[in-house]
Every structure is written in C-alpha cells, then in structure tokens.
Amino acid sequence: MTRLLLADDHRSFVEVLAVLLGAEPDLQVVAVSRPDEALRVGRSGSIDVAVLAVDGAGGDYLSTGEALLAARPDIRLVAVAQGCDVATLARVLRTGFRAWVPKAEGVDALLDAVAAVLRGETHVPPLLLTELLAHLFREEAEVRTAETRLAALSTRERQVLEAMAHGWSGAEIAEELAISPNTVRTHTQNILAKLDLHTSLAAVALARRAGIAGP
Known part of the structure; x- marks a missing residue:
C-alpha cells in the first residue's frame, strides 16, 4: 500500500482527485x-509520496516540498501544475521533486x-525535456557570465554585494563587516562602476544569477 499526500490550494480539485486516486x-x-x-501530514512519517501543486495562488508548495525533504529525505515529491512553465520546472527539480505532471494530462x-x-x-x-535542457544550458551560460563579471570585485566588495543580495541594509x-556606513556606500559605488551597472538592484540581480542566494 502506497500512502499518498495530495496538496492543492483548490479544495474542490484536490478532493475530486483524492476520490479518483x-x-x-x-x-x-x-x-x-x-x-x-x-507539512504536518508529510512530516508524520506516514506518507510515501507527496503530490504538491506548485502553481497555486494561496500557498508556496515549493517551500513545503523543500521542508518535507529536510525532515523526511526518503519522501518522494511529485509536482502538479496548471501550465508548463520551464523555469518553474527547473526550480522544482532543483528543490528535489522527482516528477512533474501537468494537470491537463489527467x-x-x-x-x-x-x-x-x-x-x-x-x-x-x-515534450518538455528539450525545452528544459535548453533552459538549463541558458542558465549555465548566464551563471558563467555573471561569475566572470563578479571576478573584477575585491574580496570586500564581494562581501558587501553578498550582503546586499541577502537583503541587508x-x-x-x-555592523556585520565592522566598517562605517560611508565605507559601505563607497564599496557600493565601486561595485556598480566595476560591473558597469546603474542601480544596486541590478547588481543584486547579477549576484543572484551567479548563485549568490537571496533572502
């Protein structure tokens, strides 16, 4: 007997699907x-497979899946979605989901x-594999380009940029780097100049493309 968890913001959908399955x-x-x-049901240890809707408006089931895997590395995750967004598919697989099923497929x-x-x-x-591979190749190229640009920064400038990417003021x-606010502003100006960017938001976006995590 396989114990299956179904989770979707749309109660009517998940109840009908539960009856069918x-x-x-x-x-x-x-x-x-x-x-x-x-999260509560999945962590209980009584679930083998969790089927989570990753495109609902009310809840973040990607984060739920990540938390479930942290608590239960043995659980299998299946994502269901209304559409076929390749960027979301790539994120789903990186999170640790093992499968992707468009809702329209039944x-x-x-x-x-x-x-x-x-x-x-x-x-x-x-049919999604070709698009997924192309997306992953584009992402890899963007990461390499971003890393090359960030190599121009000094160690301290990179520390400041990493802190910015994490949402720090x-x-x-x-306070964290034991420097003055004026020095932070100077480093920020140098970062923008070296990266040939005009705003801190653009610098943060570049840092995240290079794999520096956000908040």
Missing part, C-alpha cells in the same frame, strides 16, 4: 488544501509519475 487498490490517499497541513499520467518515483526514477513529460552591512 482512492479508487486504486494499492493507494491510500490524504488530501489537504494548505501548505501547513501538507489521473493516468499522475499514476505513471507516482509509479516512476517509487521506482527511484525522475519523470518529466518528454547599509547599516546592517556596516
């Missing part, structure tokens, strides 16, 4: 409609994905 003799289904409920496609992840496989619709950066 519950008809399978080897599935035991729990349906929830809030990320906190999904119950049979979801069952195939669940079976695949239980076998230890990754399941992505074939000038005063917080000054």
Whole structure:
C-alpha cells in the first residue's frame, strides 16, 4: 500500500482527485488544501509520496516540498501544475521533486509519475525535456557570465554585494563587516562602476544569477 499526500490550494480539485486516486487498490490517499497541513501530514512519517501543486495562488508548495525533504529525505515529491512553465520546472527539480505532471494530462499520467518515483526514477513529460535542457544550458551560460563579471570585485566588495543580495541594509552591512556606513556606500559605488551597472538592484540581480542566494 502506497500512502499518498495530495496538496492543492483548490479544495474542490484536490478532493475530486483524492476520490479518483482512492479508487486504486494499492493507494491510500490524504488530501489537504494548505501548505501547513501538507507539512504536518508529510512530516508524520506516514506518507510515501507527496503530490504538491506548485502553481497555486494561496500557498508556496515549493517551500513545503523543500521542508518535507529536510525532515523526511526518503519522501518522494511529485509536482502538479496548471501550465508548463520551464523555469518553474527547473526550480522544482532543483528543490528535489522527482516528477512533474501537468494537470491537463489527467489521473493516468499522475499514476505513471507516482509509479516512476517509487521506482527511484525522475519523470518529466518528454515534450518538455528539450525545452528544459535548453533552459538549463541558458542558465549555465548566464551563471558563467555573471561569475566572470563578479571576478573584477575585491574580496570586500564581494562581501558587501553578498550582503546586499541577502537583503541587508547599509547599516546592517556596516555592523556585520565592522566598517562605517560611508565605507559601505563607497564599496557600493565601486561595485556598480566595476560591473558597469546603474542601480544596486541590478547588481543584486547579477549576484543572484551567479548563485549568490537571496533572502
């Protein structure tokens, strides 16, 4: 018996899907409609596969999936989505999801994905694979370009930029690095000049493309 968690902001959708999947003799289904409920049920240890809707308006199930994996590395995650956004698909796979199923593909496609992840496989619709690979290659090229540009910064300038990317204020950066606010402003001006950028937001965006995490 496979214990399956379904989570989607749209309660009617998740309840109907639970009824359809519950008809399978080897599935035991729990349906929830809030990320906190999904996290509580998933952490309990009674779930084998969590099917999370990653495009809902009310909750962040990507973060829920990440938290579930931190608490339960053995749990398998399947993402369901209304559309086929390749950037979201790439983020989903990086988070640790093993499968992606467009909602339009129906119950049979979801069952195939669940079976695949239980076998230890990754399941992505074939038509999306080409777009996904192209997206990943573009991202890799952007990261290399950003890293090359950031190499022009001094160690201290990079520390200031990393703090900016984490959302710190000038005063917080000054306190953390034990420098004056005026020195922070000077470093920021030097960063913009070396990177040939006009705003701190543009510098932060470049830093994040290079893999420096945000808040």
